Amino acid sequence: MSDLAFSGASVDGSLYERVTELARESPPFLNRVVADWSTYGLALFAALMLVVWWTARGRDAEVMARALAAPAIVGLVYLLDTAFKSAFAERRPCQTLTGSFTLEACPGPHDWSFPSNHATVAAAAATVLWLVDRRVGALAAVAALAMAASRVWVGVHYPHDAAVGLLIGVLLAWPLTRAAGRAAPQIDRLRGTRWRACVATR
Numbered sequence: 001m002s003d004l005a006f007s008g009a010s011v012d013g014s015l016y017e018r019v020t021e022l023a024r025e026s027p028p029f030l031n032r033v034v035a036d037w038s039t040y041g042l043a044l045f046a047a048l049m050l051v052v053w054w055t056a057r058g059r060d061a062e063v064m065a066r067a068l069a070a071p072a073i074v075g076l077v078y079l080l081d082t083a084f085k086s087a088f089a090e091r092r093p094c095q096t097l098t099g100s101f102t103l104e105a106c107p108g109p110h111d112w113s114f115p116s117n118h119a120t121v122a123a124a125a126a127t128v129l130w131l132v133d134r135r136v137g138a139l140a141a142v143a144a145l146a147m148a149a150s151r152v153w154v155g156v157h158y159p160h161d162a163a164v165g166l167l168i169g170v171l172l173a174w175p176l177t178r179a180a181g182r183a184a185p186q187i188d189r190l191r192g193t194r195w196r197a198c199v200a201t202r
Contacts, residue, residue, distance in 0.1 A: 057200050064184075070132070078121050127173035
């Protein structure tokens with residue numbers, strides 16, 4: 001399988017090298033912040049999903065349905081993206097462009113690069129959040145862009161991996177989130193049960 005893997009260096013390898021060279025010349029503190037965000041930043045999106053679930057309890061049933069479906073939607077997008085990633089089998093830039101600077105250890109040979117799972121998950125989460133709460137969604141959108149950029153900065157993805165990951169996250173999560181709103185009747189029924197406190201404020 002690895003013999004069939006695609007090298008993305010011909011797409012934007014030179015841009016990747018310019019970004020990672022900039023990272024090499026940047027202050028250690030900045031690189032530490034970016035590396036930590038790249039590694040742990042997805043936790044912010046999970047926290048924001050908890051926030052919109054809590055606030056959606058006082059809103060209409062369609063919004064509540066979307067908020068409840070958020071983790072499942074993001075999980076499904078991740079699985080679909082991972083399947084696509086395995087089918088495309090693009091080598092990581094740190095494997096192809098040997099000698100390039102990386103802040104993270106280069107992943108193994110069968111840990112494919114295209115598209116970026118981190119960027120896809122972040123964009124999917126931001127899309128769901130936007131369709132539930134525009135203010136939280138705007139914050140999440142900025143965070144998703146920062147996540148995508150960080151994956152290039154730390155040296156584990158080409159720019160096109162991150163950009164396409166963002167696009168896939170939005171294109172998959174948008175219709176799934178809209179469809180989740182059709183579960184509003186089920187939310188209305190839940191609001192008349194002992195689970196009311198999970199989906200309503202009173």
